[in-house]
Amino acid sequence: MPRSAAARRHRDDDTDEEELVDLTADLSLHSKRSERQRRRQQSRAARAASRSGAILNLPYELLVLMLSMLHPGDVVRFSAVNRNMRDFVHRERDNIANAIIKRRYRILERCFRLPVLLADVDPELHGDLQLVAREDIMAIHKRPYQHVPLPDPTLICTCLTCLLRWNSLCLVLDFAHWQGDLDQGNALPIIPRGKSPEWNHTLLSSHAALVREALADRLLYAHILQIQLNNTVRSIHRHAQNKGNQRRRFKLSKGDEAAETDQFLEASGPPTLDFPFHRDNYYMLEAYMPGRSWNGDEQRWMYMPAEQHNVDLKVVVRFARWKESEEAKKVRDSEVFLQELRYTNPLLDARNQQ
Incomplete structure (x- = not known):
């Protein structure tokens, strides 16, 4: 093989061993079409935000009244629309729930x-x-x-x-x-x-x-x-x-x-x-x-009545006091029994004194 061909092959092997660096990158889009598309997306987002915000601009009493006409599950779904809706429902959930219960579930609540x-x-x-x-x-x-x-x-x-x-x-x-x-x-x-x-x-x-x-x-x-x-x-x-x-x-x-x-x-x-x-x-x-x-x-x-809970607590207290008295009575009875046992068995009493 000629020396020139061997030298070229040696140079080619050295070139193959060199690390390849990927210099490709995404092309930045600066066309008029992409700019118009970006402006349309911003406009849609602004209109959606304004529509959802318009509901919250209603008077407080009117908005609570509107939500109280819904089912509780619908109110929960309403709160998932965006952050503003969620914050409002979370802040006023007790008032909304009480209004719904009073209107729809007055008997079930009792x-x-x-x-x-x-x-x-x-x-x-x-x-x-x-x-x-x-x-x-x-x-x-x-x-x-x-x-x-x-x-x-x-x-x-x-x-x-x-x-x-x-x-x-x-x-x-x-x-x-x-x-x-x-x-x-x-x-x-x-x-x-x-x-x-x-x-x-x-x-x-x-x-x-x-x-x-x-x-x-x-x-x-x-x-x-x-x-x-x-x-x-x-x-x-x-x-x-x-x-x-x-x-x-x-x-x-x-x-x-x-x-x-x-x-x-x-x-x-x-x-x-x-x-x-x-x-x-x-x-x-x-x-x-x-x-x-x-x-x-x-x-x-x-x-x-809702106050039945308080009545039951009084029963719990009476039972606890009765149980304590029963335990104290058992202790007293055991002490009396030991005293009688010592009186009838002097040997046991002397053994305890030792």
Whole structure:
């Protein structure tokens, strides 16, 4: 091979071993067309911002009134439009929720009250509420239902009233979850006793999380009431189609359904006597309205007062004091027994003195 050819090949190998640097870059667009497109995008964004801001420029009372005409779920979606809407709804959510509840769910609110937070209970009573002997007595109301999650005793009050309130709110969400299967006539899944499948644990955890959020957010609480009204309407329709079911039920007209309020539940109807302790009770459940009973003499519903929580706290205190007296009595009885034993057995007394 000629030396010149070998030299060229050696130079080519050295060139291949050199590191290649990529100097390509995006071309900057400075055309008139791109500039017009950029201005159009800015104009659209400005118009969208002005349209959303125009709503917030309305008088405060008028804007709250407009939002109070919506469903709670619609108000939540309204708050997701932009940051300004979200801030306004977050700031005024209690006023908006109270107006919605007063207009749509006045009766449901009296049946499904929120449990009291433990932080709102006198700290001196926390020990009485968590007394071991009392926990054993209340076990019947805190049993691990398959369709209701257990409450957190460090978050809410565990008096009888608050436990029943927690169970009722969680039941609303679980009953709503199975409405589609009930409408279609599908059998609900059966969970063997003592078992807790993962899907059921996940479902109950989501229900408990929503109820916990509703304890601090009146708008979410109103949304739960909306869910219960939907449960009741769907259940009444479902059972009305069953011609063989001649049980007494609430009368639901087309006007009542179009109004989307709970006013029809004020009329006479079947009372809620028992807590649905199992999902099998969902098949025949129509209007679950706990905390009230029908007064035949006055022809109206009598509701459990909101102050029942305070009454139950007094019961808790009395039980704690009684338990303390019982424990003190046991100590006194044991001391008397030892004294009598020493009196009847001098040898034991002498041994103790040694």
